[in-house]
Amino acid sequence: MRILVLSIGDELLLGDTINTNAAAFGRLLVEEGLRLSQEQMISDDASMIYQALSDAWGQWDVVVTTGGLGPTHDDRTLDVLSRFCKDYSLAMKEYDNAFGVEKGVLVQGEKTWLMALPGVPYEAEGMFKTIVLPKILASAQQELTFPPRYIMTAGEREKDLANEFIGDWSHFEQKGCTLAYLPGAANVKLRLGVDSTPGITKKEAMGLLDEFEVFVRGRVAFCTYGSKTTDTLSNIVLELCRSRGWRLGAVESCTGGMIGASLTDPAGASDVFMGSLVTYSNEAKISQLGVKTETLTQFGAVSKQTVIEMAMGVRKALGVEVGCSVSGVAGPSGGSNEKPVGTIWFGLSTPAETFAWTTQVGHTRELNRSRSVILTLEALRRTLVGESRLPRGVLKQL
Known part of the structure; x- marks a missing residue:
């Protein structure tokens, strides 16, 4: 379809608004074994909207529009759609919007049907899920593929996952299996699928996908934190601490509170996560954590010695069993030959061990900070499950 x-x-x-609607529609379609074929962005210009509708009509099975249904002068989609339907002798049918104010509009043709939705993401996704998707599924039963599986990984680069860990999977590819790498800041989502080939039954396809998933999972188990796209490192870390009866605290320098923000995204985190201290200056590290002045003088704020004292200090300051710390050169300035921009040191202290590790994360401040959050949480997750390998293959430094 x-x-x-x-x-x-x-x-x-x-660029005033990020187009999240198309991504949401694509995700919902994939979950049902379908795919979004194409997405186009066009301006509010009436002639361009009309031309886009004319070009699409009869060439596509389904057309979904978003935006331009409101009452303001720059909302022109409804007026253009009315003119288009009059010119093409088509009828318009309104659908109530259970998620907002502006109604949706359905136009049914012989080869194409169109649904016009509001542009507000919450409303567009809600109406797509409850009105558009069921209508698509009703007419696409013969074209459904097989829903994909997901493996959520963190801490390893895309190229390392492909070349070093997963390696050769051509024997599965020859049978119709597919594997896509969907990278984030310091995490990679793996999408596993199987093509709908003539003659293959659903049972056979699911069996092949099961076998392929076991193969891939066996090679990336050490860096896998979930199997659903809704799984988050924060939730996993909190659950692991909760299962041990451990409380968690963080101390941040270069991330400026982002670790704390991530750990408080899940509801109910307060029984595990006690807080995050942002000690951006050396003075704060000394006064709030008890980091030694001589440590900072001799080794600097971005060092093994400092992040270890920070991790131990936050355990004492917050009275927790687990303390994690991060200090680095986020950029764009502040780097040196010994510690270039992107140099990040991480510390972790538990009742069983205290250690530090370091890696080079990049050259862009925003990305460096985001990566540091993910790497901190992934190192913590691996430690809590007894995985000896740290992200990116680095070694623990005691």
Whole structure:
């Protein structure tokens, strides 16, 4: 089934608003064994909207538009759609919006049907899920593929996962299996699938996918934290601490509170996560954590010795069993030959061990900070499950 999304709005093209609707629609379709064929972004210009509708009509099975249904002067989709339907002798049917105010509009043709949705993401996704998707599924039963599986990994680079850990999977590829690498800041989502080939039954396809998943998981188990796209490192870490009866505290320098923000995203974290101290200056490290002045003078804030004292210090300051720390050169300035931008030191202290480790994360401040959060949580997860390998193959430094 050929499905087109027309995302309408000057704000999308100008970069004022990020187009999340198409991504949400694509995800919902994949979960049902379908795929979004194409997405186009067009301006609020009436002539361009009309031309896009004309080009799409009869060429696509399904067209979904977002945006331009509101009452303001720059909301032109509804007016253009009315003119288009009049010119093509088509009828418009309104659908109530259970998620907002502006109604959706359905236009049914012989080869193509169109659904116009509001542009507000919450409303668009809600109406797509409850109105558009069931209608698509009702007419696409013969074209459904097999829903993919996901393996959520963190701490390892995409190239290392592909070349070093997973390696050769051509014997599965020849049978119709597919593998996609979807990288994030310091995490990679693996999407495993199987093609819908003539003659293969659903039972056979699911059996092949089961076998392929076992193969891949066996090679990346050490860096796998989940099997659903909704799984998060924060939730996993909190559950691991909770199962041990351990409380967790963090101390941050270069990340400026981002670890604490991540750990408080899940509801109910307060029984495990006691807090995060942001000790950006040396003075704060000394006064709040008890980091020794001579440590900072001799080794600097970005060092093994400092992050170890920070991790131990936050355990004492917050009265927790687990303390994690991070200090680094996030950039864009502040680097040196010995410690270039992107140099990050991490510390971790538990009742069983205290250690530090370091890696080079990049050259962009925002990305360096985001990566540092993920790497901190992944190192903590691995430690809690007894995995000896730290992210990126680095060694523990005691």
